[in-house]
Amino acid sequence: MINFLLFPIIVPFFVAMVLLFFPSKVKAQRTITMLALVINLVISLRLIHLVHTKGIQVVTLGSWDAPFGISMVSDMFSALLVTSTSIIALFVVWTSMFSVGIEREKHFYYPGILFLLTGVNGAFTTGDIFNMFVFFEVLLMASYLLIVLGGEKKQLRESIKYILVNVTSSALFVITVGYLYAVVGTLNMADISQKIAQVNQPGILTVIAVLFLVVFGFKSAIFPLFFWLPKSYAAPPIPVLALFGALLTKVGVYAIIRTYTLFFIHDTAFTHELLMILSIITIVFGLIGALAYFDVKQIIIYNIIIAVGVILFGASIMNETAMEGAIFYLLHDILLKGALFLLIGVLIHVTGTTNLRKMGGVLSTHPVLAWSYLIAAFGLVGIPPLSGFIGKLLIVKGAIEGDELILSLVILLSSLGVLLSVIRIFIHAFWGEAPQEVMYKKDAHYRALLVPAVIITAITVFYGVGAEVLMPYVTQATSTLMNPLEYIQAVLGGA
Amino acid sequence: MKTNDVILQTTANIVFFIIFLFSIHIFFAGHYAPGGGFVGGLLTSSAIVLLLLAYDLKTISTALPINYVVMTAIGLLIAITTAAASIMFNMPFFTHAYDYYDLPLLGKQSLHSAMAFDLGVYLVVVGVTMTIIQTIGADD
Numbered sequence: 001m002i003n004f005l006l007f008p009i010i011v012p013f014f015v016a017m018v019l020l021f022f023p024s025k026v027k028a029q030r031t032i033t034m035l036a037l038v039i040n041l042v043i044s045l046r047l048i049h050l051v052h053t054k055g056i057q058v059v060t061l062g063s064w065d066a067p068f069g070i071s072m073v074s075d076m077f078s079a080l081l082v083t084s085t086s087i088i089a090l091f092v093v094w095t096s097m098f099s100v101g102i103e104r105e106k107h108f109y110y111p112g113i114l115f116l117l118t119g120v121n122g123a124f125t126t127g128d129i130f131n132m133f134v135f136f137e138v139l140l141m142a143s144y145l146l147i148v149l150g151g152e153k154k155q156l157r158e159s160i161k162y163i164l165v166n167v168t169s170s171a172l173f174v175i176t177v178g179y180l181y182a183v184v185g186t187l188n189m190a191d192i193s194q195k196i197a198q199v200n201q202p203g204i205l206t207v208i209a210v211l212f213l214v215v216f217g218f219k220s221a222i223f224p225l226f227f228w229l230p231k232s233y234a235a236p237p238i239p240v241l242a243l244f245g246a247l248l249t250k251v252g253v254y255a256i257i258r259t260y261t262l263f264f265i266h267d268t269a270f271t272h273e274l275l276m277i278l279s280i281i282t283i284v285f286g287l288i289g290a291l292a293y294f295d296v297k298q299i300i301i302y303n304i305i306i307a308v309g310v311i312l313f314g315a316s317i318m319n320e321t322a323m324e325g326a327i328f329y330l331l332h333d334i335l336l337k338g339a340l341f342l343l344i345g346v347l348i349h350v351t352g353t354t355n356l357r358k359m360g361g362v363l364s365t366h367p368v369l370a371w372s373y374l375i376a377a378f379g380l381v382g383i384p385p386l387s388g389f390i391g392k393l394l395i396v397k398g399a400i401e402g403d404e405l406i407l408s409l410v411i412l413l414s415s416l417g418v419l420l421s422v423i424r425i426f427i428h429a430f431w432g433e434a435p436q437e438v439m440y441k442k443d444a445h446y447r448a449l450l451v452p453a454v455i456i457t458a459i460t461v462f463y464g465v466g467a468e469v470l471m472p473y474v475t476q477a478t479s480t481l482m483n484p485l486e487y488i489q490a491v492l493g494g495a
Numbered sequence: 496m497k498t499n500d501v502i503l504q505t506t507a508n509i510v511f512f513i514i515f516l517f518s519i520h521i522f523f524a525g526h527y528a529p530g531g532g533f534v535g536g537l538l539t540s541s542a543i544v545l546l547l548l549a550y551d552l553k554t555i556s557t558a559l560p561i562n563y564v565v566m567t568a569i570g571l572l573i574a575i576t577t578a579a580a581s582i583m584f585n586m587p588f589f590t591h592a593y594d595y596y597d598l599p600l601l602g603k604q605s606l607h608s609a610m611a612f613d614l615g616v617y618l619v620v621v622g623v624t625m626t627i628i629q630t631i632g633a634d635d
Contacts, residue, residue: 003582003585003587003588006588010575011586013575014579017571017572020565020567021565026609059587059588061587061589062588063581063586063587063590069587150582
């Protein structure tokens with residue numbers, strides 16, 4: 001089955017098309033979407049197994065030879081990301097059934113999510129830089145739909161900003177690919193890497209590397225380019241926010257890691273130094289935001305920015321330990337951000353507000369929610385048995401090996417800031433006395449929302465406790481990233 | 496006062512068929528000459544837009560009772576099934592097939608499965624363009 005690695009892209013795409021035929025039959029839409037996502041998850045787990053036992057999977061579309069057709073490449077890094085994507089999508093759709101409302105569901109909500117999934121999985125799997133642009137557009141178009149669907153005033157305002165920023169950065173993406181094509185004359189990523197190695201990365205390619213950093217920095221919200229994210233992400237309903245927060249910025253992070261480990265590896269003194277500095281400033285600014293707000297949504301949204309900084313810092317060091325840590329942290333962050341947003345969604349449903357000052361004493365009425373939140377929060381900070389620990393440990397260890405002692409201290413101190421920001425939610429919302437005039441809801445709706453949120457929190461706990469089981473997969477992903485020759489040989493053959 | 500646009504309507508009736516046939520021609524020419532599904536689809540929808548200008552939305556939707564959203568979905572389905580057909584033969588996705596056939600009237604012609612993909616593109620373009628125009632037009 002040479003086409004197997006394409007199935008995580010084709011299945012959601014195909015199902016989304018089928019769902020276009022009967023938008024108002026909400027029950028059928030829900031059932032088919034859930035079924036498709038379960039199938040998708042099974043397929044992506046099989047894909048991990050396939051890549052683990054048989055090495056990097058490649059198929060070049062249309063039976064053309066490698067640099068001329070579009071290559072789709074599934075190495076361990078992309079297979080792991082595709083699987084995390086499938087898990088998150090499954091839980092987001094599960095929650096959506098109870099919380100986005102019939103009106104939204106009737107207007108192509110589920111096809112929107114499935115098209116978004118097509119784009120994300122495609123961007124993780126493609127081996128062609130222009131095809132990556134196309135998949136970016138696929139996921140962005142779907143995200144435009146999801147951010148504006150419902151037509152509330154806030155959504156309309158924020159979607160204008162979101163679309164403007166993304167149209168600009170997409171135009172810049174095309175220009176950058178144009179420059180790169182003018183220099184190396186190819187679009188296949190393995191071939192680009194080989195051509196760059198032949199010319200030994202002259203100055204113009206370093207310029208292109210920085211342009212790529214700007215383009216993907218817009219998508220992944222790194223330091224000077226994150227300004228659009230906090231307000232835009234607060235506009236759509238919670239399940240959409242969970243999907244965006246868990247996936248969209250990570251596609252940008254993936255693209256940065258891919259280009260900076262495959263293309264621009266001959267003059268790392270400038271490019272990777274720049275990436276390192278920017279990611280540290282990203283962490284600092286994210287921390288300032290996370291500590292400044294008394295709004296639960298904003299606190300978690302700024303934590304997305306912090307995590308992007310931590311992952312990119314790990315990737316910029318360019319040694320095996322730190323790269324392993326970055327991959328661990330990236331996967332952890334996809335799952336955990338999904339879990340945190342879903343839990344916050346339950347909290348907002350219960351209290352009816354996002355303002356921390358108006359909450360209090362939820363622990364005594366909703367203990368399951370409270371303890372799940374505490375576990376997720378500790379996981380985010382990286383307290384040992386939980387999921388964030390091993391990633392950050394490896395990043396810090398790699399940073400010390402790479403003689404970046406002071407910067408690794410920044411990472412450790414940032415954990416304290418993250419702890420403060422998320423534990424503030426716990427203290428203000430869960431401890432203390434409830435304000436007198438509020439009656440907290442504890443209905444069937446609350447339980448329906450709680451179940452997926454708790455299950456995904458449990459998955460993040462298993463992710464942390466079972467790090468030993470995951471280690472060989474992450475090691476394999478790292479070895480492909482650190483030795484681009486493996487990737488080139490898999491795509492182009494023995495050349 | 497209701498204006499009498501009999502000249503516009505009579506011309507539109509004739510010109511519609513000329514544009515429509517030209518769009519079909521452009522669509523079939525795509526493999527060897529400039530043209531293809533995208534321009535073909537745009538030309539077809541421009542022919543329908545001409546009718547919309549000459550008459551009104553309601554008349555046209557009775558004359559052409561098409562749900563354009565479904566049309567888009569059918570186009571997408573045709574495109575992906577063409578691309579996915581190669582999976583059945585264990586060839587890479589998107590591998591096309593072609594052969595030469597002796598067709599009645601047309602003589603020896605090559606039939607290429609890229610044609611079916613182009614048909615999908617054509618339907619999607621017509622469907623999307625008409626959905627946009629109809630939705631904006633019907634909005635008060």
